[in-house]
Amino acid sequence: MVSRLINILILSFVSLGIFKASASELYKLGPGDVISIVVYGEESLTISEQKIDNREVIDYPYLGEIKIGGKSLGQVQDYISSGLRGDYLIDPKVNVAIVKYRNVYINGLVNRPGGYEYEPGLTVQKAISLAGGVMSKYRRSAKAYRTKSSETEQYKNLNSNQLAKEFEKNTEIEAELYQVIKPGDTIHVVASFW
Known part of the structure; x- marks a missing residue:
């Protein structure tokens, strides 16, 4: 009975997203990775391919240099979204993805x-x-x-x-x-x- 209750609690937490950790959140970006940044409806803010160099930074419009080495795709996505929100866009929809792994x-x-x-x-x-x-x-x-x-x-x-x-x-x-x-x-x- 106790093990069944524990299983139900774990499934509840997972379905609520408390223990949710996707592969993209676990993977940390580093030199040699190639990423894409898409801002929906904003072609001038979209980058189809950007290779991460040894400095582990990228130069991004309006935000300047962004340190992305050691960060997950989600962290970079959140950083760009919050940087663009307010002064540049009302509600930016940003997607950061791996084009090629190092x-x-x-x-x-x-x-x-x-x-x-x-x-x-x-x-x-x-x-x-x-x-x-x-x-x-x-x-x-x-x-x-x-x-x-x-x-x-x-x-x-x-x-x-x-x-x-x-x-x-x-x-x-x-x-x-x-x-x-x-x-x-x-x-x-x-x-x-x-």
Whole structure:
């Protein structure tokens, strides 16, 4: 009886939107993402494609530079709506959407290392497949490690042997093949020492 009551309460909260969190609200924008901004009925305020640069800002008519790095689509949409409301428009209808996600990167012992366009639901295994798979002579000993976009700086000056040793020490970042990755992540495929 108690578990049934709890389930009813949870369903009520979800239907009321209290626990509602869509994927677009969880995703945080960053350099390399391409977004569109549509203000319905206002062609001069509509931007079909805007790439976010390393400064994580965009220049928007009437509002100037807007810092959008680390913000969700909804937060950017709300900011633009409230900025335009009153002085420029009575009730602006704004929609901000992802046109193209930032790349994921697959480095190391794969046949075609490099940057690949992110797709929602992309796993470590699928990302390695995009890069042509693991080189045949390393298939038995290769391990994959995932670093988030915020962590890549600390590994960028290491050669492949140093990288493998560093990853062996830090097993927390070893990636499971079916682990879902995010835009901006880097998958490092290195030969295991063991």
